[in-house]
Amino acid sequence: MKEQIKDKRTAILKAALKLFTERGFHGTSTAQISKNAGVATGTLFNYFPTKEDLINSLYFEVKGNLSHAMGNGLEAESTFQDKLKKIWSNLVNWGVENQEEFLFVGQFCSSPYITKFTRDEVMKEYIFLHNLVDEGIKAGKIRDFSAELVIAMFYQSSRTVVNFILDSDSSLDENKVSEDGFQILWRGLVKE
Structure with missing residues (x-):
């Protein structure tokens, strides 16, 4: 049953x-x-x-799946940069492989139909990323920016890379595009 x-x-x-x-x-x-x-x-x-309950449940489930995908294999990485790059690669790969979910998150991440409660609960799934960014800032690995801003830029940059891959022809080297996207983000974060 x-x-x-x-x-x-x-x-x-x-x-x-x-x-x-x-x-x-x-x-x-x-x-x-x-x-x-x-x-x-x-x-x-x-x-x-209600339809709003349905959309909040769906958002919670999709974002939960995304957070699990992002953290996959993270424990095998040793340096801050390698960990951040692993999360990046996982996120980009997830977006390319799960296009409907990727589009849904993009459409509804700022939607008024997603309740504050749902947003707060979903963010608990991403504490590993917040902690990693905080550690990187405190250790001087990256510039002393707001962790929330770094995470927002990380996410929006990854969305740009996924959209670029999805909108390109099949001859595109997806791994190279993902790597280039990470390098652009990394160079903006790293202390010189």
Whole structure:
């Protein structure tokens, strides 16, 4: 029984992700999501009482998946630069490999439909990045900027690189573009 409940919830979230990225929040009705998920509209409301609840749940899940991907293999890195580069590579690769999720995060990261509670809970998933940046600043590895600004620049720069890769032809060397993007960011951060 629990498996069936999880399957319906997952189907609803997948359908919502697809439709929100294609049509936006206002252009997507709960009836469309239900139909795409293969469930009754009443079933959707059993899991998510409002469309806003659905979007917040989806945002929380996608951002959680992203944070796990970003931290993958981080423990194997020894230097500050290598750790930051690993997070960068993981983020860029995730964006290229998970285009719908990437688009969703970009569309809704500043959305008024994402509650403060959801944003605060999601940010707990990224404490490892905040701690790493704080350590880099305190150790003098990077300039004494606001950690929040560094993280925002890190994220927006990675979005630019992912979009560049997605918008380019297939002959593009994605690893080189990712490396070049990191070097641009790194040179702006590192103390001279």
